């Protein structure tokens with residue numbers, strides 16, 4: 001595979017400061033895309049710029065809060081100004097958890113998750129759809145979760161947001177398909193990042209026992225699936241969900 | 252400089268891939284010129300670019316015929 005298979009593409013990856021998003025940004029940059037990776041703080045953005053910049057030219061770090069429309073608008077202007085065009089590849093990866101049993105869950109916990117994990121995709125896709133439509137080319141990849149399909153006690157809010165992303169992506173795939181834009185989902189299983197390091201040991205062990213491949217996934221293994229969906233080779237795949245979960249759930 | 256009407260009709264021809272003579276003032280984008288909903292959104296985008304303006308969604312929804320597009324541009328860009 002050529003290392004510059006994504007040359008000429010402009011990729012926007014949200015939540016690229018650590019974990020899965022960082023691995024996605026690195027991989028897209030390695031494949032030749034100009035990448036804008038985002039963090040929620042200026043220091044985080046500077047660190048992304050440093051990391052990506054060391055590996056590839058023409059990559060930048062941006063500060064973005066996906067829950068704020070003005071912040072999304074500003075990030076898109078920055079991408080266009082600094083990388084030369086609006087994104088041709090959009091990866092909605094930023095996401096958070098706020099676990100609680102439904103009976104204890106505050107409405108604020110519900111709202112924060114839906115806003116950050118789902119409404120964010122609405123905002124960013126809308127902001128990118130116009131230029132992709134005009135160009136008759138675009139790849140949108142939304143990062144969901146195995147939990148969005150399997151459900152998980154204590155994660156009603158998170159699972160709803162992640163299942164929502166799948167329905168959203170299928171609908172958008174139908175809307176934008178006629179213009180050569182694909183919209184797909186990658187649903188990670190149990191991946192070794194800050195998000196899963198927070199889990200209590202007992203829960204972690206129980207989860208591991210349910211994974212046929214017997215281990216946590218690496219962020220790079222999610223990045224590989226995302227990168228594939230961005231490649232020319234994946235041009236005929238749209239509205240799909242690729243599960244990368246060690247066999248934890250077989251769909 | 253061509254007239255607003257000529258510029259609008261040229262965009263309609265380009266965007267919808269129809270023949271110039273089909274683009275009468277009374278032609279409806281959907282019913283007469285075969286546009287689907289995504290085509291009409293793109294048509295408005297193209298008008299916005301040609302006339303360097305932003306057409307709010309509420310107004311865009313009302314532009315369904317060639318004449319309505321011409322009238323809109325004339326009314327808003329004088």
Ligand SMILES: NC(=O)c1ccc[n+]([C@@H]2O[C@H](COP(=O)([O-])OP(=O)(O)OC[C@H]3O[C@@H](n4cnc5c(N)ncnc54)[C@H](OP(=O)(O)O)[C@@H]3O)[C@@H](O)[C@H]2O)c1
Pocket residue numbers: 014015016017018019020021038039040041044064065066067093094095096116143144145146187188189190191192193194195196
């Ligand atoms: N880890 C897993 O096992 C797993 C499993 C399934 C799905 N996922 C999904 O994969 C994605 C990445 O997960 P991860 O484990 O890599 O997470 P992580 O290590 O916790 O990183 C989260 C990223 O999202 C960013 N972020 C948080 N809130 C944001 C906001 N309001 N606006 C913009 N960015 C925001 C963070 O930026 P800062 O660094 O600036 O805070 C960070 O870059 C998430 O959507 C997650 O739901 C993860």
